[in-house]
Amino acid sequence: KKTDNQMLVIFGASGDLTARKLIPGLFNLHLAGHLPKNFVVLGASRSDMSDEDFRDRVVYKSPYLKDKIKDAPESKVKAFADVLYYEDLGKDYDTDYAPLRKRVEALKDKHDTSGNIIYYLSTPPTLYETVAKNLADAEMNTQNHGWKRLIVEKPFGYSLETAQNLNKGLHRFFEEHQIYRIDHYLGKETVQNLLVTRFSNSIFEPLWNRNYIHHVEITNAESVGVEKRGGYYDKSGALRDMFQNHLLQLVSLVVMEPPIGDDAEEIRNEKVKALKSLRVMKDEQTLYDNTIRAQYVASEINGNKVKGYREEDGVDPDSTTETYAAIKFYVDNWRWHGTPFYVRTAKRMPTKVTEIVIHFKEPHHQIFQESGMHRDNKLVIRIQPDEGILIKFGVKVPGQGFKVERANMDFYYSSLAETYVMEAYERLLLDAMQGDATLYARADEVEAAWEFVDPILNYWKSGKDVRMYGYAAGVWGPENADDLIDGNGIWRNPGE
Numbered sequence: 001k002k003t004d005n006q007m008l009v010i011f012g013a014s015g016d017l018t019a020r021k022l023i024p025g026l027f028n029l030h031l032a033g034h035l036p037k038n039f040v041v042l043g044a045s046r047s048d049m050s051d052e053d054f055r056d057r058v059v060y061k062s063p064y065l066k067d068k069i070k071d072a073p074e075s076k077v078k079a080f081a082d083v084l085y086y087e088d089l090g091k092d093y094d095t096d097y098a099p100l101r102k103r104v105e106a107l108k109d110k111h112d113t114s115g116n117i118i119y120y121l122s123t124p125p126t127l128y129e130t131v132a133k134n135l136a137d138a139e140m141n142t143q144n145h146g147w148k149r150l151i152v153e154k155p156f157g158y159s160l161e162t163a164q165n166l167n168k169g170l171h172r173f174f175e176e177h178q179i180y181r182i183d184h185y186l187g188k189e190t191v192q193n194l195l196v197t198r199f200s201n202s203i204f205e206p207l208w209n210r211n212y213i214h215h216v217e218i219t220n221a222e223s224v225g226v227e228k229r230g231g232y233y234d235k236s237g238a239l240r241d242m243f244q245n246h247l248l249q250l251v252s253l254v255v256m257e258p259p260i261g262d263d264a265e266e267i268r269n270e271k272v273k274a275l276k277s278l279r280v281m282k283d284e285q286t287l288y289d290n291t292i293r294a295q296y297v298a299s300e301i302n303g304n305k306v307k308g309y310r311e312e313d314g315v316d317p318d319s320t321t322e323t324y325a326a327i328k329f330y331v332d333n334w335r336w337h338g339t340p341f342y343v344r345t346a347k348r349m350p351t352k353v354t355e356i357v358i359h360f361k362e363p364h365h366q367i368f369q370e371s372g373m374h375r376d377n378k379l380v381i382r383i384q385p386d387e388g389i390l391i392k393f394g395v396k397v398p399g400q401g402f403k404v405e406r407a408n409m410d411f412y413y414s415s416l417a418e419t420y421v422m423e424a425y426e427r428l429l430l431d432a433m434q435g436d437a438t439l440y441a442r443a444d445e446v447e448a449a450w451e452f453v454d455p456i457l458n459y460w461k462s463g464k465d466v467r468m469y470g471y472a473a474g475v476w477g478p479e480n481a482d483d484l485i486d487g488n489g490i491w492r493n494p495g496e
């Protein structure tokens with residue numbers, strides 16, 4: 001695909017994301033020759049920095065680029081750093097952008113970037129609309145001389161209402177086709193491969209429904225706690241931080257109907273339909289029975305003391321924010337009627353892993369004796385780490401009789417000859433630069449996800465009979481979560 005000459009203006013350029021993800025992503029694109037010939041990055045934020053300071057911070061002295069720089073020719077590093085610039089917005093993002101505009105125009109002329117601009121919003125989310133408005137006031141959103149695009153970081157909204165308001169607010173200044181809502185899970189190769197696994201193999205898709213699938217399980221675990229983000233996390237929680245966005249994206253890809261083509265709108269239309277078909281939990285009993293929340297408590301891992309969530313910096317000592325969420329739900333459509341979905345996400349788990357497990361129904365009639373307790377076929381899609389796909393199926397135990405044992409057929413991405421796998425942000429940035437929104441969330445998609453999540457959040461907030469469990473760091477969450485999945489086996493705890 002063609003990548004037009006363009007400029008990338010990053011709002012919030014002194015923040016962590018720019019140094020940790022955006023600049024390294026761009027640097028990789030630069031090394032791989034994917035950046036357009038005429039390209040400029042203009043960082044903007046409230047810190048007082050010169051262009052040189054910015055280059056030092058995000059390139060020359062950046063811990064995130066240290067190793068890459070060592071391996072790259074000096075001239076290549078310099079060529080990259082030389083197109084990075086910085087503009088101090090002063091005290092406030094809510095200000096007159098005329099000076100910014102002047103700078104953009106000067107750089108456009110200097111580097112001949114032809115007026116195509118991506119604005120990347122990596123500011124606190126409360127400022128997204130403010131920045132969009134100020135861009136519009138300075139007439140920096142007009143498409144007259146080159147296209148304009150807006151990339152919006154997560155979190156997109158705090159609830160259904162705030163997400164709707166944000167969509168409305170942004171739509172006042174930018175059209176939907178100009179807006180790219182990032183969800184970095186969509187940038188992961190293995191997540192994209194879900195579409196390919198389902199829709200390019202005749203061995204899976206015919207079985208991909210309520211007739212053959214018993215239940216679907218998705219686990220997202222992280223071994224870290226809230227790290228230095230206690231302040232942010234305490235206002236968010238696992239449901240907002242991971243479930244509403246990343247996990248529901250995975251759900252939509254598992255649930256969706258085949259799109260009629262690989263076009264962004266066709267794929268996203270199907271994803272929206274999938275999200276809209278999730279059965280919204282309305283009454284308290286249903287919410288009580290199907291949702292579990294928990295917090296990690298102070299404990300010891302290998303002799304090291306680990307703080308409990310409520311003791312973390314920036315966290316309210318009486319906090320009721322969940323660091324673990326497990327949700328059981330159904331999908332109300334023809335394909336999935338009656339098939340339960342179990343999705344959980346948590347911090348401070350035994351390991352970092354994300355996987356989707358499709359549990360197939362057992363054969364209707366058993367004629368052989370199984371040696372283990374599991375009689376079902378499983379398809380395990382490992383999103384990360386050890387990216388790959390595992391199929392579990394029955395084989396005969398050698399010897400007399402017909403004893404059956406489960407065997408594994410295991411594919412690892414690392415076995416592919418292709419070694420250059422793009423990082424999520426790298427891939428997503430390149431897509432936006434090329435105007436491909438397939439891997440970005442559309443307004444209606446984000447709202448549909450919130451529609452499902454909102455009642456759970458409200459119920460949890462109400463505190464009425466809402467259980468909050470504790471779990472020690474390094475275990476697979478509260479034991480009570482097993483009740484949720486009861487009758488459908490047990491959670492598959494990867495690595496156990």
Ligand code: BG6
Pocket residue numbers: 154222241242
């Ligand atoms: C982010 C969350 O969106 O995703 C973090 O805010 C979380 O809390 C991270 O750690 C996980 O991403 P990944 O790619 O490491 O699974």
